[in-house]
Amino acid sequence: DTVLTQSPALAVSPGERVTISCRASESVSTLMHWYQQKPGQQPKLLIYKASNLASGVPARFSGSGSGTDFTFTIDPVEADDIATYYCHQSWNSPLTFGSGTKLEIK
Amino acid sequence: EVKLQQSGDELVRPGASVKISCKASGYTFTSYSMHWVKQRPGQGLEWIGAIIPIIDTTEYNQKFKGKATLTADKSSNTANMELSRLTSEDSAVYYCARHGTGIFDYWGQGVMVTVSS
Numbered sequence: 775d776t777v778l779t780q781s782p783a784l785a786v787s788p789g790e791r792v793t794i795s796c797r798a799s800e801s802v803s804t805l806m807h808w809y810q811q812k813p814g815q816q817p818k819l820l821i822y823k824a825s826n827l828a829s830g831v832p833a834r835f836s837g838s839g840s841g842t843d844f845t846f847t848i849d850p851v852e853a854d855d856i857a858t859y860y861c862h863q864s865w866n867s868p869l870t871f872g873s874g875t876k877l878e879i880k
Numbered sequence: 881e882v883k884l885q886q887s888g889d890e891l892v893r894p895g896a897s898v899k900i901s902c903k904a905s906g907y908t909f910t911s912y913s914m915h916w917v918k919q920r921p922g923q924g925l926e927w928i929g930a931i932i933p934i935i936d937t938t939e940y941n942q943k944f945k946g947k948a949t950l951t952a953d954k955s956s957n958t959a960n961m962e963l964s965r966l967t968s969e970d971s972a973v974y975y976c977a978r979h980g981t982g983i984f985d986y987w988g989q990g991v992m993v994t995v996s997s
Contacts, residue, residue: 807983816975816987817925823982860925864982868941869915869927 776800778861778872785878791849794875796861798842805865806844808837811874812857820859821846853879882906884976884988891994892966899962900991902976909957910934913979916950916961919990920972930979931959966995 777799786792796806804824809817819828821837824844837846848855856879861872887901902914916928929940933952940948947970949962959976974991977984 805982809984816990817984818987819983819985822985828985862925862984867939868943871925871927873924 775868776802776863776866776870778863778870780859780861780872780875783876783878785880786851787880788853789850791847792851792877794846794859794861794877796839796844796846796872798844798863800866801841802863802865804840805863806837806839807862807864808835808846809860809862810855810857811860817860848877851877851879855879882978882986884978884986886974886976886988886991889992889994891996893997894967894995896966897962897964898966898993899960900974900993902959902961902988904957904959904978907978909952910954914950914952914959915977915979915984916948916959917975917977917984918944918972919975928961928974933959963993966993968995971995 779797781795806824808821810820811817820831820835824839825837858874858876860874883905885903890898892898910933913930913932915930918926918928927941928944928948929950931938931950931952938950951960971994976988978986
């Protein structure tokens with residue numbers, strides 16, 4: 775299975791920039807996607823195919839990368855961005871998710 | 881508006897089975913595959929498998945073969961997942977998610993399955 779390793783929990787202040795990394799154990803081409811999950815809610819798609827902003831998602835969110843190394847950025851961070859962020863690959867079967875990065879606001 | 885409405889939370893006995901549903905609306909049900917994802921309390925997301933309703937073809941994560949059975953009812957636009965021989969390891973929230981052009985673009989609200997005697 776393709777293992778996705780995410781950076782650990784992060785704490786940032788509102789207005790700052792935060793970057794979350796996701797490294798795949800094998801190439802996933804550009805089929806890496808990012809989801810936001812708030813407590814008690816289903817995941818919400820933010821970025822698809824590495825760098826494409828999902829419909830209705832603010833431009834504060836962005837993504838980049840290809841192959842095995844990917845990054846997800848929020849700039850600037852807002853208080854409402856408190857959530858866990860997951861990377862997800864759909865290039866290899868089985869589909870897999872990262873373990874999640876919990877974003878905390880200082 | 882695309883919507884995936886899942887059935888209610890379930891409390892089931894160890895060893896029993898449970899069937900949960902996901903009713904789709906706002907789009908052509910047979911035009912997209914439907915996937916299922918497991919999330920244990922405080923844990924990450926695990927892909928269970930998928931069904932392509934138009935041809936009733938399924939694909940499973942090897943880990944869930946024999947545990948999960950996916951079906952689709954085209955007459956009611958409903959995807960179903962049956963979980964069998966339940967243990968405490970199956971206690972989790974289960975989501976259905978529409979797969980559009982390689983991404984999970986819409987998710988159900990989730991069903992919490994609690995396995996307890």
